[in-house]
Amino acid sequence: MSLEKVSENKCFAGRQLRYSHQSAVLNCSMNFSIYLPAEAGSHKVPVLYWLSGLTCTDENFVTKAGAQQFAAQHGVAIVAPDTSPRGEGVPDDADAAYDFGLGAGFYVDATQAPWSQHYHMYSYICQELPELINANFPVDGQRSSIFGHSMGGHGALTIALKNTDKYQSVSAFAPIASAMQCPWGEKALSNYIGTNKEDWRQYDATELVAKAERQIPMLVDQGTADNFLVEQLKPVLLQQACDAAGYPATIRMQEGYDHSYFFMSSFMADHIAFHAKYLK
Template structure:
């Protein structure tokens, strides 16, 4: 694990690392904010999963999360959104919504993507094991959050790993990828055309299948250009109501899909996770 960046921020440190990821068979970058409380011992950790086209740096540069992470004494770990490098398969048409920058936080089973695109294993297993050994974080007190494609990833990973995360939140998540164009494209290429396998990576399907309860907070802007075609929060609301699953889903008037939206509500999300970590 090689440190490649350091900035002081709100009494803590904004760090960036590079390492060789075994699950992805490539070099990966990830960013970590360590609050000032980390100088005294391990602190809880919030994983942040970014959306389509992003890297590990978008959130740390635009969301303003460090101020709130410092107040609550929480580390924030932001991984990249896909495997990278020479030999990593991309969208043959070089589109922005699939391939590099669009790993969808699943384990691909279809070639040529299966070799590198094992983002689920990387986020849920390899990265926590790495930072536990190398950084002053307490991965027993963990939460996960994300935006758009990353919101999909955060919800799925939390639902598939009961007990690993104290809470989960999302901004404008793709809640039902098996039912929207972004998901159709990604799943057919990463997983193949058997739609039964898609349900393993669909938050609505996981909730209907009886996923264990985890504290859940979701914010969605009603001025989001992707709301009706790609995001469809009403499908998650329906799945939760039919299954008796408790989730706080808020529609925020006038907000779009941008980091201005995330920056407006990230403080509340971090406070939500901090409260869950204290339980």
Template sequence: MELIQNNKCFDGEQRVYQIQSTSLNVASKFSIYLPPQALAGEACSALFYLAGLTCTEETFVIKAHAQRLAAQLGLILIAPDTSPRGEHVAKADHWDLGQGAGFYINASQAPWAEHYQMQSYIADELYALVVSEFPVLKDSIGIFGHSMGGHGALTLAWKYPEKFKSVSAFAPICAPSECPWGEKAFSNYLGADREEWKQHDALQLLKSKGALFKEVLIDQGAADQFYSQLNPEKYQQACIEVGQKLTLRQHAGYDHGYFFIQSFIDDHLQFHAIQLDHQ
């Protein structure tokens, strides 16, 4: 693990590390914010943030403005990259597939399977590394994300409830099997078998596994230019059917970008702090 950037921020430190990932079979960067409590040696709750299409490990760090309240609440924030990167990593001709668009799943199809093992990278490799190398309360880790990363947060939370104890999302892709973004990614990464897709679809995981969390928070901009890709109402209806408490907030005038996330990031950090404190 190589420290490649370190900046003081609200009396904590915003760092970027690079590791040689065995899951991705390539070097990968991740950002981590250590609040002042962690720097003083206090074990802290932690949140994994999964970014959306085209983003990197820097996007959330620079654009979300989360560090101020994270410092006050004593939350460690981990932001991985959105895909494997590199000259020998498969690419696509479009922005919504390939590098920058890993979808937080393990690809099974060529040429993607060699490097695109994002589920294992985050839930196993990076998770274990963070817990071992930083002062993280192991039983107090949550996950949240935006768009493709919101899909990742919802799916990884339902796949690994023993690891992630709280979950929220900004404008998540709730039913990827039923939208162009998800169909494109799943058909390429997983193949044509739609039954296999269900194992990586937030809506289908919710329906099959039922209610797993005390509460889920989703914020959605009503003026989101990608609204047709997201299907929050379908997820809301499924939550009602399985008895999963969901707070779905629709915000008039807000679009899909980080000004929207900035506006409600404090609510998400406070939500996780409350959920994790109640474990």
């Protein structure tokens, strides 16, 4: 599979790179960004996958999160894919709403037309993208973890809980804790997956906690001043699910923080250090 380099910048003695490639899974051209610390020049390094939230591309995290300095400190690579398929012929929300369609793939494999032609973000993140990264960059695919924000936090949690053999740890900032029980999730799942709510359970973190084959380390940070907290995010449901399943997750409420990258950048050092412990 051919990669086209879009950009390269030196950053904290490492390299911040951006590539495009043709995705067979998504049936379109995709971009992703990857940060390689200096150590990647001499040996394979562990890799962290970052999943962004609604309306984002791969570039939001790269330019706003301040993650590179901490990735450099711990000698960890970070891969940041786009949030949905894009391009000519890729369907979008009929009203061009921000919470569905382009920029809002929800990290699921769509089964309903017309979305099923392109919207297979779950398979892209779990299979195609790691295979591409492992084959083309000096990363150790056996030492891999995943984290994300909002819709991407939902993606990170659900993907990790369903694939505990692939990831050493998982974390999230302000995740959609129960996609089945919030307006964002209900809209996305009903359109991508269909109206049978039993089919939605496979993409709901609170449903998957008890089914995890291995209880991998989990860290969640949620701001108390987040304007989506009550209606969309509902971290209390995730805490209740973890308590009921005996899952030793760390779920922290951070006083006064909102939903923005200001919040994420404030705790990015914690999250990368958390993952680095399990990636050594």
